Amino acid sequence: MSTVMKIDNLQAKIGDKEILKGLNLELEPGKVHAIMGPNGAGKSTLSKTIVGHYDVEVTGGDITYKGKSIVDMDAEERALEGIFLSFQHPVEIPGVNNAYFLRTALNAKLKHQGKEELNAAEFLRAMKKHLEMLGMKSDMISRSLNEGFSGGEKKRNEILQMLILEPEVIILDEIDSGLDIDALRQVSEGINKMKDGKRTFLVITHYSRILDYIEPDYIHVLKDGKVIKTAGPELVPYLEEHGYDGIKED
Amino acid sequence: MNLITLKNKNAKEISALLNIKERNVLVEKFATLGLPHKMTEEYHYFDIVKLLDVEYKTLDYVPHTIEEADKVEIVDGVVTKAPKGMRVYSEPCESIDMDHFDGLYYLGHLLSPRAIKIEVDGDAHVEILHKYTQSDALINYRIVISNQENRHVTMYENFETGDIKNTLVLYGYDMHIAKDSTLRMVKLQTMSGNQYSMVASHKVNVAKNANVVLKNFDFGGDQALQVLKVELGEHAHVDAGHLLYLNDDSKRGTASQIIHRGEHSTSKQVAKNILDGEARGIFDALIRVEKTAKFTKAEQNAKSILLHEKAYMVSKPQLEIYIDELEASHGATTGQLDEKQLFYLQSRGISYIEARKILVIAFANTLIETVKDARHQERIKDAFEKVFYASNKG
Numbered sequence: 001m002s003t004v005m006k007i008d009n010l011q012a013k014i015g016d017k018e019i020l021k022g023l024n025l026e027l028e029p030g031k032v033h034a035i036m037g038p039n040g041a042g043k044s045t046l047s048k049t050i051v052g053h054y055d056v057e058v059t060g061g062d063i064t065y066k067g068k069s070i071v072d073m074d075a076e077e078r079a080l081e082g083i084f085l086s087f088q089h090p091v092e093i094p095g096v097n098n099a100y101f102l103r104t105a106l107n108a109k110l111k112h113q114g115k116e117e118l119n120a121a122e123f124l125r126a127m128k129k130h131l132e133m134l135g136m137k138s139d140m141i142s143r144s145l146n147e148g149f150s151g152g153e154k155k156r157n158e159i160l161q162m163l164i165l166e167p168e169v170i171i172l173d174e175i176d177s178g179l180d181i182d183a184l185r186q187v188s189e190g191i192n193k194m195k196d197g198k199r200t201f202l203v204i205t206h207y208s209r210i211l212d213y214i215e216p217d218y219i220h221v222l223k224d225g226k227v228i229k230t231a232g233p234e235l236v237p238y239l240e241e242h243g244y245d246g247i248k249e250d
Numbered sequence: 251m252n253l254i255t256l257k258n259k260n261a262k263e264i265s266a267l268l269n270i271k272e273r274n275v276l277v278e279k280f281a282t283l284g285l286p287h288k289m290t291e292e293y294h295y296f297d298i299v300k301l302l303d304v305e306y307k308t309l310d311y312v313p314h315t316i317e318e319a320d321k322v323e324i325v326d327g328v329v330t331k332a333p334k335g336m337r338v339y340s341e342p343c344e345s346i347d348m349d350h351f352d353g354l355y356y357l358g359h360l361l362s363p364r365a366i367k368i369e370v371d372g373d374a375h376v377e378i379l380h381k382y383t384q385s386d387a388l389i390n391y392r393i394v395i396s397n398q399e400n401r402h403v404t405m406y407e408n409f410e411t412g413d414i415k416n417t418l419v420l421y422g423y424d425m426h427i428a429k430d431s432t433l434r435m436v437k438l439q440t441m442s443g444n445q446y447s448m449v450a451s452h453k454v455n456v457a458k459n460a461n462v463v464l465k466n467f468d469f470g471g472d473q474a475l476q477v478l479k480v481e482l483g484e485h486a487h488v489d490a491g492h493l494l495y496l497n498d499d500s501k502r503g504t505a506s507q508i509i510h511r512g513e514h515s516t517s518k519q520v521a522k523n524i525l526d527g528e529a530r531g532i533f534d535a536l537i538r539v540e541k542t543a544k545f546t547k548a549e550q551n552a553k554s555i556l557l558h559e560k561a562y563m564v565s566k567p568q569l570e571i572y573i574d575e576l577e578a579s580h581g582a583t584t585g586q587l588d589e590k591q592l593f594y595l596q597s598r599g600i601s602y603i604e605a606r607k608i609l610v611i612a613f614a615n616t617l618i619e620t621v622k623d624a625r626h627q628e629r630i631k632d633a634f635e636k637v638f639y640a641s642n643k644g
Binding site for chain 2: 051052053054074075076079080084085087090091093094095096101104105108109112144161165
């Protein structure tokens with residue numbers, strides 16, 4: 001199997017607490033990988049570690065992306081290289097205009113790729129189709145970033161960023177939390193639009209509901225800081241019936 | 251003139267030193283409060299003695315023929331231009347507060363026996379431009395502003411200098427906000443280095459059902475203190491906002507007293523401070539609710555961001571309450587930029603330096619965006635970004 005990202009014997013801690021304890025995972029390009037596991041298994045820590053969150057200290061192992069180690073890279077460098085995390089709880093930033101933020105992020109990426117940056121008018125034209133597809137009102141991009149947004153609006157805004165930045169590895173951390181059925185459908189539509197056989201998804205979730213909308217190729221069960229089982233989508237109904245305790249380690 | 255010579259002098263000595271023949275009551279008030287010094291509460295964190303103990307050149311305040319212009323222009327304390335039809339003239343101030351807490355308020359009146367009076371008729375937008383052209387000078391002037399009942403006035407106050415240095419400006423307003431009216435005053439001050447220092451000592455009377463909005467955007471260098479006293483009548487309201495951005499070793503800020511005298515009066519005071527280098531910011535603000543001010547609402551908040559380990563913020567929000575029937579809150583926070591917000595921006599490929607700039611500007615914008623007029627809001631944003639980017643070229 002070719003891999004876009006390889007996580008090898010990864011050990012990481014937050015504060016004094018060791019959370020990832022020798023985690024191994026390979027992500028196949030163009031595929032949807034779902035990470036499932038009970039509370040406290042280390043799912044969110046894994047996503048934080050991949051994007052270089054300041055909370056996490058890597059104490060062992062390695063993460064390679066397109067054959068290059070990223071554990072010493074800054075968060076911004078990882079993002080520019082094409083790694084994207086849709087946050088479970090996106091922060092509110094009063095005073096930062098959403099459109100300004102989105103254009104700044106896009107232009108940083110274009111600059112990194114040696115491409116010409118977009119002016120405000122070009123950017124707004126490029127945004128329009130994404131806003132329509134996600135059912136977002138145009139005034140949402142003229143408001144402060146995530147400030148006063150409902151849970152659903154915040155998640156839509158995360159997906160909007162994903163659509164604009166066109167990353168290669170997309171980590172969706174509990175993307176379905178706080179979403180009603182309509183919002184879940186729209187967010188899933190946005191995600192499925194990005195499934196072009198080249199981009200890789202890492203869908204982190206407690207529940208299988210999101211997997212009704214985003215069809216996974218692989219299911220990885222994470223428990224106590226390690227991936228204990230990898231299987232195809234047929235594992236989902238088994239998990240629903242037997243729970244995580246019913247899984248035997250590979 | 252060296253103002254420190256007035257230190258610890260009695261009324262008679264002060265009259266002699268300032269060559270004042272009349273106005274004994276004012277001299278007595280000044281003698282009682284005395285020249286501010288290091289232990290004067292409002293000036294405790296401000297190097298006032300350093301500013302007073304200097305030999306300044308004094309200026310002659312000769313009334314000028316007032317040219318017609320689109321704004322009021324005051325050059326070195328003398329009005330030179332004013333809009334057509336606006337009553338701007340010079341005469342003794344008859345409405346001096348005899349219970350002000352600031353000695354320099356009285357000294358300002360003593361040094362400026364004739365005040366600049368601006369009477370604003372009807373609903374109006376007025377711009378006031380202060381220009382300072384003299385180095386090593388003491389520039390002192392007082393301005394009296396009054397509006398009409400049921401009218402709404404917005405004033406924009408700006409400052410310009412020539413190539414000057416080491417000047418001290420003592421100025422201030424006595425404002426009379428008429429019943430059922432609104433007055434908005436938006437002050438923008440930017441400068442670099444030690445062109446001039448300033449103590450602006452104001453008194454604002456807000457009559458029944460009147461509303462005053464005081465927004466102070468201070469992006470200056472060197473030293474400046476805004477000393478503010480506001481008195482609120484029945485159902486009167488004040489909305490006071492202060493945005494401070496300081497760098498290097500500048501020391502600037504606000505010392506204020508908002509006094510609720512009338513029932514159902516309301517006050518909102520918000521200070522946002524961004525301090526870099528070895529700067530010191532001051533927000534020493536008291537809200538006092540008198541026994542006569544039942545059903546008052548008072549809200550006071552100061553938030554400060556320190557961008558450098560040597561930057562220093564003095565935040566003293568204070569409430570002094572003499573009744574039970576009221577709603578009041580106050581608080582102050584001082585810290586660094588929010589790590590979660592910084593990370594969020596970086597996780598989208600925005601560099602740490604750019605993310606930091608975005609967050610600082612955002613912090614400032616939350617106050618700048620309370621200025622309703624889009625043109626002036628943009629002007630203040632531009633002014634802030636100009637001084638901020640000049641200090642953060644990395």
